[in-house]
Amino acid sequence: MTTAPERADRVVLLNPGPVNVHARVRAAIGSPDECHREPEAQELLGSVARKIAEVSGGGPDHAAVLLTGSGTAALEAVVSSVVPTDGRLLVLDNGHYGERLLRIATVHRIPADRLESGWANPLALDELDRRLAAHPEITHIAAVHHETSTGMLNPVHALGALVARHGRSLILDAISSLGSEELDVVADHVDWCVGTANKCLEGLPGISFVCAPRERFEALESVPARTFYFDLHANYRAQVVASVPQFTPALQVLRALDTALDLTLEEGVAARGRRYGARAREIREGLEKRGVELLLPPHQRSNSITNAYLSNGMTYDELHDGLKEFGYVIYATQGKSAGVFRLANMGQLTEADLVGFFAAFDTVVARHTSSHA
CATH class of the missing domain: 3.40.640.10 (Type I PLP-dependent aspartate aminotransferase-like (Major domain))
Known part of the structure; x- marks a missing residue:
């Protein structure tokens, strides 16, 4: 059984703006x-x-x-x-x-x-x-x-x-x-x-x-x-x-x-781009490690947002509400991208934020899986 993560000490915004600010x-x-x-x-x-x-x-x-x-x-x-x-x-x-x-x-x-x-x-x-x-x-x-x-x-x-x-x-x-x-x-x-x-x-x-x-x-x-x-x-x-x-x-x-x-x-725009790019790689690698398929091929992606397909039979609302319980806010897509959710890494996000996010993600998925077994 997955151990429930602690709630984040702030609301971590993984939506594409507004962002967590300095x-x-x-x-x-x-x-x-x-x-x-x-x-x-x-x-x-x-x-x-x-x-x-x-x-x-x-x-x-x-x-x-x-x-x-x-x-x-x-x-x-x-x-x-x-x-x-x-x-x-x-x-x-x-x-x-x-x-x-x-x-x-x-x-x-x-x-x-x-x-x-x-x-x-x-x-x-x-x-x-x-x-x-x-x-x-x-x-x-x-x-x-x-x-x-x-x-x-x-x-x-x-x-x-x-x-x-x-x-x-x-x-x-x-x-x-x-x-x-x-x-x-x-x-x-x-x-x-x-x-x-x-x-x-x-x-x-x-x-x-x-x-x-x-x-x-x-x-x-x-x-x-x-x-x-x-x-x-x-x-x-x-x-x-x-x-x-x-x-x-x-x-x-x-x-x-x-x-x-x-x-x-x-900071410099180029350096900020590198910071965002590093966070985006962490997100994408974490999702792919969990078997989550990404919407775009690597050469078309920005350095600040990742669109991914919902998996494990979860709806967007189930994933969103489960993550928000732990302090992590994700984002929906418009109608033509049904079945996709968005994770942005704009703003003052830390490595600890992403570690906490994936701990919450795993817990939400595990809960969903056990409730539908």
Whole structure:
């Protein structure tokens, strides 16, 4: 009989954001009350934006616009703001978040097409090449870097080079990749990079952002606004040009993000990627040792999430609820990945966390097996 493990001394988040954060980040959320129109808050906006540009690979000619909202807020700001009235968007779709990009465009009645590869299938770059050559009316391409619905890491460098060769503009959802995966907005020809605080940057939920060359932001002046709050050009003119927020930001969350970005830069994105990669290997080896099949082949996986098939006749709810009893939170998948669960290793996870997780996993499986014997 398996001995029940002790409950973790904290809730261990194995979901793809929010994540377990550093103590310095958690302490920063308790910063004093302040007014967003004061110089200290304006300095904070500038500090966070500069660090985001640095983490993204941008230089002095890049800027970042910050939004109080989840990553989807920044995605909606970009998609609704950058495609001109005579433009057309092509969405590359190989998972749930590719589908979401198309849904955003549809809501705003932006002319859009879809190049669908199918869930857990690589992006069809050869077909994209042909499509762009045949359709000069397409002005923008939108894609997801890390498609967390399957755990697939899409080839942003090859994609960016292809889009740039055709003279089009690339919108990249880097929400689940920025801070741990290889990404350089200049070298990868990313015109609009979208990210969020609470995943691989290891901040807290509530802030998202758009990083782009300043000239791209300036050029939006000629694009009629489709929204009020998410008007990217208006937010750029306020935050970057006038150094004041357009609307009231979540200042305490920004303080936490500022600290999280300091920690990211101190560690280095490449080093964080190696740390995440080591944790991912531990998870994958532990699952495979237990006979659990993984969704993707090794060369398609990111370094921060593992999608695996449910086994032993267990449902997701049985596995989730059993693990949560011991303090470990896993994540479900969307409908098209039925029978699969997700384990993320973003954030401040330790080797002891994973040892404890697998002890709990073994206990939950053993209980299920004995109850169905």
